[in-house]
Amino acid sequence: MATTPPAALAAYTPDVAAVGDSLTTTALLGLAPLATFFLLLMAAKRSALHSALGALLTALLVAVLGYGMPLRLGALSATQGAAFGLFPVMLIVVSAIWFYELTVVSHRFDDLRRSFNAVGRGDLRIQAMLIAFCFGGLLEALAGFGAPVAITAAMLMALGLPRLTSAVTVLVANTAPVAFGAMAIPITTAGNLTGIPAESLAAVIGRQSPLLALFVPQLLLFLVDGRRGLRQLWPIALATGTVFALAQFWCSAHFAYELTDVVAALAGFGAAVVMLRFWTPTTPDDQRSQVTAEPLTRRRTFLAVLPYLLVIAVFALAKLDIGGLDIPGLLGSLTVQLDWPGLYGNLLAPDGSPAGSAVYKLEVLANPGTLLLLSGLLVMLIYSRAKDADRFPMTARSGLSCAGRTLRNMRTAIATVATVMALSYVMNQSGQTLAIGTWLAAAGGLFALLSPVLGWLGTAVTGSDTSSNALFATLQQTAGKTAGIDPTLLVAANTTGGVVGKLISPQNLTIAATAVERPGTERILLRKVAGYSVAMLAVLCVLVYLQSLPVLSWMLP
Template identity: 80%
Template structure:
């Protein structure tokens, strides 16, 4: 533990009736920064970074002028959130995207893409399902930030799918994996903000989103070929969705939750490949895909899949507990635990004790970002040894240059996420979030029915489930405590709601429209997908509500 002497600042305790001794007035004032953020983003059409900065300035002003928080403490809250947004949140994201970039610069990613495209016995519908759902899930696990939509949309057009149909298909497919995207960074963020163990949140999410995963492949067949597609191909859609869902549940609850999408995508794809050895689809002539000429050798397929095998092995080793060996405990010795200078001791809980939220924690070796960097170094080493001139180039310099490009390309995203986390910390530590949550909890147990809608709204507007959790996770936790609902369930519901909000996010719609060469078609795409988003949100709301009651409480860990 790193300790720091409290600076000479006035102590501050958050008060949910700070404005006119009224909970309602205090909560409504606390909603203003969120309203500013959404209005700047949607109505004024300002970039996400500018919108977040505007909301942050608003939150700081309200914390000081409305809630009575000392200026120094409010600024220190923002700095703590900013640093947390950089380490570990964006460290994990940047490391994940760098890991993905290594497969691209080595030309092995092209072989992986062709491996997914080659499966399906020439049936365009099966290939579209596997590319959009399984390959898209794999990309969501590592790249995120719209890459799954952009890449898989281009792949679907390459096998013969019409432009808008390809865009709609990949948008719908990019739902179930989102909660565990970028090495489950939405869940890690929610855990860090609420103090709830991320493993506990992941276990609950793993009992919600798999139900979506079970049906999404069937829905994709319908989008590609209507009822005929379902009638002819439902067996393979059922097997793919079932195996993906079971793997998602198992990994989220019993393995490394950060690897949930990687394991689920590979398991679902493997199940489909095995099934196609014993079952042949009835493929009409108008649904035959365009087959690539050059066949892939088993060695090239193996090397294309190798990075994902390595990352699973590294994370599995980091979770290993066998005999007298406890690797997590060993890695956990190397960590930073810092009482935030000037904030700790001056930010006081209701019982007079220093607020635990003013302690910054960062695991150094056990951090998923560190494990991804180790995995990336191993991939660089193996690919360098297997380098084959211009066809499959790789060297330490290539890997280093890829890291530099990733940082450069991500600089705006890094700044945006760090600013959103600064906003979140100011709202949380000033009491704005607590006031809003306590006020919303007045609806009682029915709040569980509405809980996923907050995550849906946050992701629909920001395009990021991580940002949705940064904005609403603590609010969900507070509302749960006040309403007598399991806070972990509601934080998980916020994450799961964000999954289907991604479907209608303007950011995702723009990426899809651009990827298929139809810029300006966002409104058309929105009309085609909004119904699916609303139906899935309603299903999630009902599921969470029933999970909060004895009816389905047995589903929870």
């Protein structure tokens, strides 16, 4: 009798009818890890890390006992996912937050904040809109993960806005920029998981999220001062939102998509500054800003803005082909590509070939995290040599100390993201996501109408559009292929749907309540913002559905 080679014994091919030869049963069992995650997080009130660990264990049990995946391959899938969660995902996030923290430890951030405060001709409502929307968008672009909500809420409170109004305003403002947050890491993650070029996803998202940017500034005026604020200041809100939206649209498809929010935030702010030179707002006495501070010199203002201009320049340079010098090709030449040991060759595609998902790839130099680290080093060098360096100290020691502190402060977030990515890889490579997507695709063309809801749910529960894409991007892709809908559109819709789920996530609500020194008011904040979240979600659902049809398919690249 012939014996089966050991390698063949370990081979595994995902099957959408692995449980009882039934697609429905297989898909419902595949939902168990997601149900575990949500129940632990929401019902049991466990931390995101503990919830993700519980869901990961459940996914492994489902893969091994339900789908017949060898335990060794399931464990290897988890290690590959965790590695991807660390590099490049958290490398980008940690680098972005460190870059932002450099402006804080150098005390230049105070000048930047005062630059925003000085704009608006003394109108508190304009200042609140610009800080929450434009400056919040800039912080979302570089840091994300709750930092924009915490920082801008405290700034609005310092302007004189009521505490809960400040919290609600920044929660609503933290919507339009989220898809491109933390150097567009939600999009990069979705692209890596699905194999769809991140640039293609960004271009589609750039035809969806700008619709929110058009109207969010006007909604912020309404939140701050009701109908009066909207009636008196709608021109500048419209100008700010329109320029922000156009910059998002253009940058997402024609520039470095990682910089979309940086460019959009600066462009929106610039539009407001220019408009205020030619248009004077009607400002009632009760809406005049009470903030006073010494005038800023042009030099200090320039140095405060310099880091953000510098990061744009670095990322732009990394995308250019100058005089025959192919910089993207040069940076991309140093790329780590690894057939994941023990997994590649044993995890098989339906045609029997090695599954491409078992290949780990990391661009070392072209990675946004590396470019951010380079930008941070340049900022340290420029600040340390500035003429006023004695007043705004920046040394190599303080910069490195800041990096170490950022790593320590983010250790739980790092572990959480790595675990969520491990969960995602186990679900994807065992076939759980494939079964769920194939099952949901039975809705046919109507699935496009429901697609953003998955992203909204994922972000609302996890507090992260990146985590939502880790959970659902491959599912959306599978459903799209089966239902005959463009997978790129649905994966983009998952990201855009997550944008409006951010403002009702428990994580963001807690951050906002804490920032305005009203802990325990999360339920009050939820009641105030839930309606806006659902309304914006409904708009996105209709938009995506129409984009899947000839009615609005012309909008897509």
